[in-house]
Amino acid sequence: MDLNRRNLVKLGLGLSAISAIPGCGDDSGSSSGGAPEPGGTLRIGAIGKSSKTERDPYATISNESDFLIMSLIYDPLTVPGNEPNVAPRLASKWESDAEQRNWTFTIAEGAAFHDGRPVTSDDVVWSLRTLREVAGETKVPVASVNDINSAGPNAVVLTTAGPNSQLPLLLRLMTFVVPEGTTDHSKGIGSGPFELESYTNGNARLVRNDKWHGGAPLLDAIEVTLFESPESMANAVMAGQIDVASSVGAVAGRTAESRGDLQVIRRPNDVAVVIAMRTSDGPFADPRVRAALRLGVDREGMVAQVLSGYGAVANDVLGTGDPTYDTALSQRERDVDRARQLLADAKFDTGKTYPLVTKAEAAGEVESAKVFARQVEDIGVKLEVVVQEANAFYDETWLKAPLYTVNWGTNDSVMFYASKVLTSRTKWNETNFKDEAFDKAYTDALAAPAGAKFTEASKAIQKIQYDRGGYIVWGMADGIDVASTAVRDLPKLGGYGRVQLERVWLSS
Known part of the structure; x- marks a missing residue:
């Protein structure tokens, strides 16, 4: 930082x-325009x-x-x-x-x-x-x-x-x-701040805890409704059936902007919907293959098509909201010729079709897989997009498959992501990234004092991700809530x- x-x-x-x-x-909160x-x-x-x-x-x-x-x-x-x-x-x-x-x-x-x-x-x-x-x-x-x-x-x-x-x-x-x-x-x-009054199949009613140590909330109650898809949740807020649709996505945001009875809360640079490549074994273990896939991405096109412009291009490093985020790393641009050469050097089999597994969890996640698959056709990589139900995805694909999409509903610090999904000790190592230099850089960053030494250590972590990590972080989506005025x-x-x-x- x-x-x-x-x-x-x-x-x-x-x-x-x-x-x-x-x-x-x-x-x-936003400016309330009056006394609560x-x-x-x-x-x-x-x-x-x-x-x-x-x-x-x-x-x-x-x-x-x-x-x-x-x-x-x-x-x-x-x-x-x-x-x-x-x-x-x-x-x-x-x-x-x-x-x-x-x-x-x-x-x-x-x-x-x-x-x-x-x-x-x-x-x-x-x-x-x-x-x-x-x-x-x-x-x-x-x-x-x-x-x-x-x-x-x-x-x-x-x-x-x-x-x-x-x-x-x-x-x-x-x-x-x-x-x-x-x-x-x-x-x-x-x-x-709230007490559980009832819970049924993922839906809950919570009531105010008047004795909460942080001060009693203003609301009498909160009713949480589970929605299986962003589309069904968007329809509910548009129809006035709920007051807030949380993290509902860009399409609903654009629709709501034209409605006088709705407001759009935008959290820039908020949600990561990325592609995870298994680094330890399988077709994407060679860092040259991973580099080729990164060079095959048209990042501006992904942001425009998948996020409807409600987002920003990223650079294959998790933690873009961190003040120590290294903007000096060269922004990756699409380079089809270089990508093809890297695949040839790695003797990657371009005659096969490889599954890219996704699920309809985050807004735009399935679409991101489809757009990515179309883009990397230009470098000679053939992908079949497989959409799994969430249960099957987490049971069969997550932490195991060679290529799949993941989403993080938080744009946290570089150190947060390093600890949760990148060190060899974490249980959530989504790309099975086992890198001694990365583990040492992470340990060094934990021990670094505040100031320049910590910033330097954080950038060392980012450089390893950028060079040989297992994620394609093509962009960051804005978080979009739609709510009644x-x-x-x-x-x-x-x-x-x-x-x-x-x-x-x-x-x-």
């Missing part, structure tokens, strides 16, 4: 974080598959609808913010020792579960240890559960294997806390910041 003193907390890079009211650092009004029920739609609903906050959550529900009833330690971009939630403050290995998180004063029990360090330790056992270092980057311990009744200490300046960021929205010993999550007992102060933060709805209100 461009790390001055103001930004020390931005990624947890300073020795301590300032105390703040939870949620107040998120710059989470209490009351009312917000009806919001979110994408999901009824066959993939999940109640366990420590499981892999694939439905945006479930993630939205959980983010409102459970408190994580930290959440996305704007200035700084790591904001307090259940943890009111945090600080590390001089080596940045022992991090102490203090529980917010007055934090209590919906059943009235106060949140204690025992609850947080039990929750984080459970998450570490289930998801490994991907979600809680410590070596073992024994590195998560109480520091008195209202604080916990996490001890990392080596210096880790990024821990508060890496814990954002990944650390939902439940009462110690909870194994039945059907009641959804958390400490968040009565909805005020919807979050404008990108990525998972959009689920922080505790300050939303409805005008009369």
